[in-house]
Amino acid sequence: MELIWYAVFAVLLAGYFALEGFDLGVGLLLPVLGRTGEDRDRMVAAVAPFVLANEVWLVAVAGTLVGAYPLLEGEVLFGLYPLVVGMLLAWVVRDAGLWFRRRIDGPVWRRFWDLMITAGSLGLSFGWGVALYAAATGFASSPLHPLGLLLGVVVTLLFAFHGWTFLAWRAPGFAGATRPGRALLGTGLLAALPAIAVLAGGMGHLLDHSAPTATLSVLSLMVLPFAPIMLGAQVWTWRTFRPGKAANRIPSFF
Template sequence: MESLAVLLMAVFTVGYLVLAGADIGVGMVLPWLGRDQRERRLVIASFAPFFLGNEVWLVSAVGLAAGAFPGLEHRLLEGLYPVFAALVFGWVVRDMGLWLRGRVDGVRWRSVCDGAIVAGSWTLGLAWASVLGSVLFGGEGLNAGSVLGLPLALLFVLHGAAFAGLRLTGGLAERARRVPGQYPATAAVLMVVPVVAGLRLPWSQLAAPGSGLSLTVVTAAVLLPLLVGAQSLVWWTFRGRVESPSYL
């Protein structure tokens, strides 16, 4: 049961980093891809239908960690509390910018919201890079690994630009393709990095005892195909390239 829990944890984490990593990356390069209000609306429309569904993978991973590996939650939060505080702050700011930018039809308002999207996306990218670097290079807690991991934020930039190149058309797509990197390649790296980081964690010491572990694993196993099915439906529905602005 413990092995299945670790496998599910890997699936949810990788799912979030690959799918939501594209959203984060597009937000990081938004000022470069979108040179004016019209272009920025199109760039945001490239991931607008997906970002909420992508975040469910993170919610699932956190729920699984809390129920099956309470020791992991304690270790990471205790050692990396400032990083996770920044991560949550960036998440809120980014999503706030996305939800509010269309509420007022004004250039200044949209510019402020676009700034929130960019700042929040960079905060998210750097925070996740710091978390991964800390586990990869130095164990849990703020350490040299937290700093060494910061260049991993460039992965989100490359991943987001590659995603935008697949979703946009015309000059915007050409601009996105000037950033080196292919979506399958960046996705593969974003799969490998958290798996390698996970191999450094003492899962047996962190697992919940008794029925708590079993109940959480069964719940997560039932949730996974539903999540994959819902995600697949959304992607199929919005599979075409973006040619007009979204509701955001």
Template structure:
């Protein structure tokens, strides 16, 4: 049961980095990909159908960590408190920017002329800043996990380099996703950076690297030693095995339904 729990944790964590990394990375590049309000709406529309479903993988990872690896969870959440708080705050800020962008401050709701444009600029800033802080926070957290010390935050030059490197990988993954999803001028801007590489090839390569991040971090952690007792695992692991195919099927259906390139803005 311990082995199954470890495999499931790695599966959910890798799934989160691959799937959510795409929308986070695209959000990081929003000012570059979208130069006008309509273009930015088009960029947001490229990941709008996915971002909430992608976040479910992080919730599943956190829930599995709490239930199946309580000792490690305690060390991680206590020792990395200063890293997790900015990550969670940025996550909320980013999602608020996405949800509220087209719902508050529009002239039709009685705001002053131009208020809608100003509000959308604020929300776009929330999406961009939130995406960057999330990616940088993951980089700093992974820097600590790679050392096998989940209870000690990474500091110094190594933490800075790791945070910047992981953020760059998030951005590259988002660029690959944008090349698969966008049309028009935003798409042409992605091709300036991806070059002659086929869009799906670039996205698949960065996806493999994103999946490797949590898996490599997990190799440095004492997962087996911190696993819950056999009775707890015997209760939780079978339940997770039943839920996992449903999660995968739902995710696959969403990506298949919205597989085509976007050519007009969404409600966001």
């Protein structure tokens, strides 16, 4: 049972990096590729149908951490409390930018919230890299160690590249690039690689911190039946909003 929940946690965390990675990557690229208000509208429109579905994976990761690894949850929150708070604030700022940027017409208003989208995306991307380094060291080393900061930069660059590939797939021709679905799958795996590496290296630590078998059995009965619903909703989203499905006619969040 411990191996089953380790596999579930690994799939959820890697899936979050692969999916939310392009959302954050597009946010990082807003000031680079979004030279005009129309360009920025197109970029936000490209990710708009996917954002909420992708964030469900993070909720599932947090739920699995609490249920399957209760001791590790306390270790994470205690060891990374300032970082976790900062990442939550970045998440709120990024999502507020997505929802508020078109609530009022005006270039100053939109530029401000576009900046918030980029700032929040940067905070989350960099924060995840630093958090992965801390987890890889068993929370024994400061997240601000040079290697932790370097991993934060690496994850940020991987997400930005993944976001660029997503835009080239979702809105062919935007910024002069077109990429097939295979390329998006490849950059998704690349974006998830740091998380996969840390999970593989920390497998023994995770298994040692698993909840009792009886708890995991009850958790399985309560949670796993909903997994097909989550996956089915994800498949529906990707099939419904694949390239050619009105990417340019959805200006933003409403």
